[in-house]
Amino acid sequence: MSGTRAPLPTELEMLRREIAWLGVYVWELQELEQLDMPSERRERALRIRQAAAPMFFNFVSSVFRDALIQGLANILDPASTGGHVNLTLEWAIQNHAGPADKARLIDHLNAIRAAQTCESIRKSRNKMLSHTDYDTIKNYDSINAAADFPGMRLDDLRTLIWEIVTILSAVTGLEKCEFCHEDWRGVHDLFAVLESKGSKSA
Numbered sequence: 001m002s003g004t005r006a007p008l009p010t011e012l013e014m015l016r017r018e019i020a021w022l023g024v025y026v027w028e029l030q031e032l033e034q035l036d037m038p039s040e041r042r043e044r045a046l047r048i049r050q051a052a053a054p055m056f057f058n059f060v061s062s063v064f065r066d067a068l069i070q071g072l073a074n075i076l077d078p079a080s081t082g083g084h085v086n087l088t089l090e091w092a093i094q095n096h097a098g099p100a101d102k103a104r105l106i107d108h109l110n111a112i113r114a115a116q117t118c119e120s121i122r123k124s125r126n127k128m129l130s131h132t133d134y135d136t137i138k139n140y141d142s143i144n145a146a147a148d149f150p151g152m153r154l155d156d157l158r159t160l161i162w163e164i165v166t167i168l169s170a171v172t173g174l175e176k177c178e179f180c181h182e183d184w185r186g187v188h189d190l191f192a193v194l195e196s197k198g199s200k201s202a
Contacts, residue, residue, distance in 0.1 A: 011092070011095075012171070012172055015075070015092055019161065019164055020179055022068055022075075022161055023161055025071070028064050029061060029064050029154055068157060069121055070125055072118075072157065073121050073125035073126075073129075074086075074088070075164060076088065076089060076109075076118060089164060089167060089168070092167075092171050093105045096171050096172070097171045101171075105167055108166075112160065117157070117160050120152050
């Protein structure tokens with residue numbers, strides 16, 4: 001990350017760090033779940049997992065996924081609830097976006113919130129992570145069940161993070177790569193994939 005830019009306001013720096021860590025969780029989940037690996041590497045990783053401690057890796061994967069879902073739900077929450085201010089993407093737009101950009105960025109945020117992935121994230125956070133909703137628990141087998149939580153594949157969550165980064169980049173004036181954790185070894189892989197997807201959909 002460049003050392004020449006002016007420091008961000010404290011609140012925006014906190015949001016930058018939060019989205020950076022969410023990117024780390026996606027990368028680590030990909031590694032733990034062996035997605036997108038060459039077949040030889042995947043087989044070797046599976047052998048290591050089987051020999052070492054399958055329950056441990058499954059547990060770590062679950063913790064990463066829960067933290068990822070909780071973090072995404074929090075950052076997409078309203079700017080205030082019950083009279084309390086929330087440090088969220090909406091708050092950042094309202095308080096730090098330029099007057100000419102606010103309406104466009106709020107529209108972008110609302111489009112993100114309306115997508116199936118965000119609906120599933122909110123449902124998972126509200127009914128599984130923050131509270132244990134009886135009917136939800138009773139009626140499905142796994143938090144990863146596609147029928148109950150569509151749009152929750154790692155590719156979906158990775159794309160959502162990219163959309164959030166796009167908005168925060170517009171609010172702060174930072175390059176998108178500056179929303180990645182400084183020590184995250186997967187940064188180049190993630191942004192190469194997302195840039196490619198963005199250019200195809202443009």
